[in-house]
Amino acid sequence: MTLSSFLPAYRVYRSELVPRAPIDRLSQYDGRVHFTEYHTRLAAYALIVDETERILLAWYNGSGRGEPCWTLPGGGVEYDESVEEAVIREVLEETGYRVVLHEPLAVHSFTAPGEPERPQPFKSVRVVYRATLAGGSLGTLEVDGTTDYAEWISLDQLGREEPLADIVDVAVDAWRARPASA
Numbered sequence: 417m418t419l420s421s422f423l424p425a426y427r428v429y430r431s432e433l434v435p436r437a438p439i440d441r442l443s444q445y446d447g448r449v450h451f452t453e454y455h456t457r458l459a460a461y462a463l464i465v466d467e468t469e470r471i472l473l474a475w476y477n478g479s480g481r482g483e484p485c486w487t488l489p490g491g492g493v494e495y496d497e498s499v500e501e502a503v504i505r506e507v508l509e510e511t512g513y514r515v516v517l518h519e520p521l522a523v524h525s526f527t528a529p530g531e532p533e534r535p536q537p538f539k540s541v542r543v544v545y546r547a548t549l550a551g552g553s554l555g556t557l558e559v560d561g562t563t564d565y566a567e568w569i570s571l572d573q574l575g576r577e578e579p580l581a582d583i584v585d586v587a588v589d590a591w592r593a594r595p596a597s598a
Contacts, residue, residue, distance in 0.1 A: 454527070454537040460503035461490030462515055462547035463587040470568040471588070474510040474556070476581065477564045486574075487581035488544065489566065499543055507547065511566040512555035515547040522590040524583065544587045 464472040478484040489510040493502040500517055507515045522544045530537050556565050571588065574580060 449537065454539050455534070456539045456541065458493045458499070459491055459540065459542045460493055460499045460506065461488040461542060461544045461583055461587065462503050462507045462517070463488060463521055463544055463591055464507075464513075464515065464547050464549065465571065465591065466549075466568065469571045471571055471574070471584075472511055472513070472566060473569055473584065474563045474566045476562055479562050483579060485579035485581050486569070486584065488583055488587055489563075490542075490544075490583075491562070500545075503543075503545055503547070508552065509558040509561070510556055510563040511552075512557055513552040514550045516550045518546040518548065520544065521546050521594065522586050524586045542583055542586075544583065544590065546591065 462472075466472075472489060473486040474489045476482065476485055476487045489507040490503050491506045491510075493499055497505070503517065504515060507513060520543055523541065524544070525539060525541045527540075528538045554566060554568075556563050574584065574588070
């Protein structure tokens with residue numbers, strides 16, 4: 417047996433040669449999943465809360481994956497842009513506003529097993545920034561995208577009538593937990 421015929425079934429994990437996880441068994445695997453064995457989506461979002469404690473949200477129309485719901489303005493980071501450039505672009509496309517980014521509030525990730533249409537497992541890494549308005553006017557600029565419109569919604573009304581993406585809760589919890597001087 418040559419080394420090249422041996423390596424595809426194995427990989428190095430913490431200086432140890434271990435078997436690669438079969439894709440259909442990853443949910444039962446012992447956590448030794450190498451970054452080359454799953455798809456990663458990096459996304460960036462903005463939490464924008466005005467002086468009257470209204471939050472700017474975008475209505476995700478459910479095209480692609482998931483159910484329609486309110487979410488933070490933001491989305492996938494393109495290959496050739498920084499995380500900061502992505503969130504500024506996404507906010508403008510989805511809400512019509514230009515923003516100034518401040519500190520990152522949260523980094524949240526989750527994983528999902530492969531599915532028939534996408535057999536490779538999936539990891540989502542989402543960065544949320546606090547942001548303030550720098551210009552523009554409310555109105556979605558995105559055409560044929562995943563956002564239908566954006567609205568200002570009172571924080572105390574969140575999730576009472578319409579569904580809410582979990583990233584909104586992650587961001588609002590982080591915003592509320594930050595030090596008073598921030």
